[in-house]
Amino acid sequence: MLKTHTCGELSRQNVGQTVTLAGWLHRRRDHGGLIFIDLRDRFGLTQVTVGSDAAPAVLEAASQARSEYVLQVTGVVQARPAGFENPNLSTGEIEVIADNIVILNPAKTPPIYISGATDDIDESLRLKYRYLDIRRPRMTQNLILRHNIVRFIREFLSARNFLEIETPILLKSTPEGARDFVVPSRLHPHEFYALPQSPQQLKQLLMVAGIERYFQIARCFRDEDLRADRQPEFTQLDLEMSFVDASDIRALIEGMIIELCGMLKAKPIQKVPFPVITYAEAMEKYGIDRPDLRFGLQLFNVSQLVSTSGFAVFKNAVEAGGQVKGVVYPGAANGPRRDIDELTEFVKQYGAKGLAWIGVTGAPAADGTYPAEALRSQVTKFLTPEEISGIITASGAQVGDLILLVADKPSVVAQSLYNLRLEIGRRANLIDNSVLAFCWVVDFPLLEYNDEEKRWQAVHHPFTSARDQDWEKLESDPGSVLAKAYDVVMNGWEVGGGSIRIHRSDLQDRLFAVLGLKREEVQAQFGHLLEAFQYGAPPHGGIALGIDRLTALFAEVTSIREVIAFPKTAAGTDLMVDAPSPVTEAQLQELHIALRQRKGK
Numbered sequence: 001m002l003k004t005h006t007c008g009e010l011s012r013q014n015v016g017q018t019v020t021l022a023g024w025l026h027r028r029r030d031h032g033g034l035i036f037i038d039l040r041d042r043f044g045l046t047q048v049t050v051g052s053d054a055a056p057a058v059l060e061a062a063s064q065a066r067s068e069y070v071l072q073v074t075g076v077v078q079a080r081p082a083g084f085e086n087p088n089l090s091t092g093e094i095e096v097i098a099d100n101i102v103i104l105n106p107a108k109t110p111p112i113y114i115s116g117a118t119d120d121i122d123e124s125l126r127l128k129y130r131y132l133d134i135r136r137p138r139m140t141q142n143l144i145l146r147h148n149i150v151r152f153i154r155e156f157l158s159a160r161n162f163l164e165i166e167t168p169i170l171l172k173s174t175p176e177g178a179r180d181f182v183v184p185s186r187l188h189p190h191e192f193y194a195l196p197q198s199p200q201q202l203k204q205l206l207m208v209a210g211i212e213r214y215f216q217i218a219r220c221f222r223d224e225d226l227r228a229d230r231q232p233e234f235t236q237l238d239l240e241m242s243f244v245d246a247s248d249i250r251a252l253i254e255g256m257i258i259e260l261c262g263m264l265k266a267k268p269i270q271k272v273p274f275p276v277i278t279y280a281e282a283m284e285k286y287g288i289d290r291p292d293l294r295f296g297l298q299l300f301n302v303s304q305l306v307s308t309s310g311f312a313v314f315k316n317a318v319e320a321g322g323q324v325k326g327v328v329y330p331g332a333a334n335g336p337r338r339d340i341d342e343l344t345e346f347v348k349q350y351g352a353k354g355l356a357w358i359g360v361t362g363a364p365a366a367d368g369t370y371p372a373e374a375l376r377s378q379v380t381k382f383l384t385p386e387e388i389s390g391i392i393t394a395s396g397a398q399v400g401d402l403i404l405l406v407a408d409k410p411s412v413v414a415q416s417l418y419n420l421r422l423e424i425g426r427r428a429n430l431i432d433n434s435v436l437a438f439c440w441v442v443d444f445p446l447l448e449y450n451d452e453e454k455r456w457q458a459v460h461h462p463f464t465s466a467r468d469q470d471w472e473k474l475e476s477d478p479g480s481v482l483a484k485a486y487d488v489v490m491n492g493w494e495v496g497g498g499s500i501r502i503h504r505s506d507l508q509d510r511l512f513a514v515l516g517l518k519r520e521e522v523q524a525q526f527g528h529l530l531e532a533f534q535y536g537a538p539p540h541g542g543i544a545l546g547i548d549r550l551t552a553l554f555a556e557v558t559s560i561r562e563v564i565a566f567p568k569t570a571a572g573t574d575l576m577v578d579a580p581s582p583v584t585e586a587q588l589q590e591l592h593i594a595l596r597q598r599k600g601k
């Protein structure tokens with residue numbers, strides 16, 4: 001080794017020893033006669049001191065060295081003079097008095113300020129010079145955290161008899177609801193591999209193979225339209241087990257997460273065992289299937305109550321099959337009108353036409369009705385006293401609170417109020433940041449109707465089993481069938497999802513039929529799976545956890561790009577190596593590919 005110690009390990013115990021360190025020049029201060037160099041490696045910082053009495057060659061090297069030069073320093077460890085210790089640094093009690101400095105490699109002035117604490121560096125610059133960005137201690141810490149999480153998972157599962165098994169990257173379409181990335185085959189003209197959207201079918205085949213407990217830290221590829229904080233390739237903990245039901249998988253994963261939080265010394269978990277919420281309940285109370293339970297503010301539903309209201313906006317919405325639901329903004333009854341206008345604009349982004357609002361400024365009369373002066377609203381004049389007190393009761397609002405209502409079709413109401421609840425949570429500082437709130441969401445619908453394509457499609461993926469009691473209505477009432485599926489949610493983010501699978505080929509056939517797949521299509525796409533199911537497929541199920549999202553949540557960073565060494569931009573490009581990029585005509589020829597004219601050219 002070119003070093004005897006790391007830059008993070010020397011302490012008082014080493015005083016008097018001659019050591020050799022190697023790393024990057026983090027900072028350099030020249031006090032005329034006395035030069036201080038903070039030498040950095042992955043493990044920390046050590047102060048190197050070059051006195052005016054140092055040998056000329058040492059002085060020369062110390063004065064030449066600039067930020068990010070690679071240096072090797074030999075010297076004697078000395079205690080820092082009293083009053084000069086740095087308690088914020090693991091090596092803050094000592095310094096190394098340089099006897100020799102070798103410049104191993106000079107460096108150009110980096111385009112990124114590596115030693116600065118500031119974080120407002122343009123992200124495209126960070127991505128272009130990712131190798132410099134990763135030198136920043138913050139990024140290094142994120143990668144260490146990620147490593148620790150993955151290592152923990154491997155150990156936890158290995159100790160429970162799971163086998164880590166690699167599955168191919170060059171494969172065939174494995175539908176998870178996204179578009180495939182395809183790779184042209186040179187050896188098989190006009191044919192393509194698809195990169196796996198997940199190892200779903202392979203892990204099920206491993207169950208048929210008798211592996212019983214499988215996992216993989218698996219790279220998945222999904223060619224989805226650009227959405228903030230999505231990556232075209234991402235990493236999952238992919239897992240499958242035989243002879244289990246949904247509660248077994250949930251118990252295993254819950255136990256793993258709880259231990260993981262302990263290992264990471266993370267914030268306390270809000271509730272153990274994790275609350276289990278049905279999909280229907282999550283949609284009703286939170287407008288989303290991944291509720292953030294770190295605060296209350298549940299949505300309330302007054303559709304029934306206002307279905308015959310004189311207020312046409314409410315009545316018409318319900319008549320058209322829609323809903324009238326709301327959320328309370330605590331303490332905002334007398335807030336500035338500007339705030340209400342802002343929130344109205346806010347919900348319009350999610351398709352709502354507007355917000356109806358009622359500020360409860362005073363108490364009700366003895367008969368429970370609210371006198372006009374106890375209300376601040378533009379809609380109460382259209383409502384009966386019973387409707388008004390009914391809405392206030394349903395909302396749970398107290399004097400001083402503001403009630404906000406949306407009337408629209410269910411999907412718009414859900415989207416608007418889900419986002420509005422979070423916005424109020426942020427504005428009113430209601431989100432409890434001192435805890436981690438996990439929950440399970442269960443009983444998802446098996447199928448959803450795709451209005452554009454006029455057909456049913458799988459909510460999760462087409463290998464998910466219906467609940468036992470629901471199979472009989474698969475053909476007659478597909479929309480009402482619930483799945484043996486479960487998601488695990490952390491602070492309002494879906495960090496994992498899975499299901500118990502179909503393991504009988506007759507049931508799998510029926511589901512494909514309801515999905516409108518023709519015999520030949522089924523045979524071409526899934527023939528291998530249906531065939532395998534005829535050779536003794538055990539009951540099985542599994543789950544996948546998003547390693548990127550999970551790490552980002554523990555690192556408390558807002559983007560998964562912060563925990564991926566070499567992520568792509570939101571537009572799916574790699575700015576460092578410049579990908580994607582054209583290939584040569586010779587390559588295209590070998591691949592039997594002729595390019596079409598670009599659209600618009």
Ligand code: ASP
Pocket residue numbers: 176197198199200239497498499542543544
């Ligand atoms: N393959 C699924 C996914 O990627 C996870 C699972 O069902 O195990 O979401």
